Amino acid sequence: xGVREHPVGHxxxxxxxxxxxxxxxxxARALRILVISDDTxxxxxxxxxxxxxxxxGKRSPLFRLTLCRRADQGLAAVKxxxxxxxxxxxxxxx
Numbered sequence: 001x002g003v004r005e006h007p008v009g010h011x012x013x014x015x016x017x018x019x020x021x022x023x024x025x026x027x028a029r030a031l032r033i034l035v036i037s038d039d040t041x042x043x044x045x046x047x048x049x050x051x052x053x054x055x056x057g058k059r060s061p062l063f064r065l066t067l068c069r070r071a072d073q074g075l076a077a078v079k080x081x082x083x084x085x086x087x088x089x090x091x092x093x094x
Contacts, residue, residue, distance in 0.1 A: 030064040032086060036074035037094035043067045046092070 035046045050063050066088070068074040074093075081087050 030062055031090070032064045032066070032081065032088045034066045034068065034074060034077055034081075034088040034091045035094075036068045036071060036092070038069055039094060040069070042094055043069070 033046075033050075035043060037043055046065060047067065050065055066077050068077055074091075078088065078091075
């Protein structure tokens with residue numbers, strides 16, 4: 001498994017309300033999260049904890065989750081995000 005990016009939303013409240021509760025003015029820009037772990041169960045938990053559907057079943061991501069199994073993949077993801085001007089807001093390392 002390499003680097004995987006997953007747009008995820010919030011299934012329990014309206015997307016705009018959830019975005020505001022996280023400090024976003026709108027859902028136009030998703031919070032980018034990088035998770036680096038060699039444990040596939042840990043990666044699966046992050047993916048499960050951030051549901052894939054938005055309000056009324058529409059895809060309206062609040063988060064853009066990037067999952068990496070190795071440190072070199074995580075470093076490559078960070079470098080690419082910096083080049084693209086789309087840096088990560090949160091990084092989880094295991």
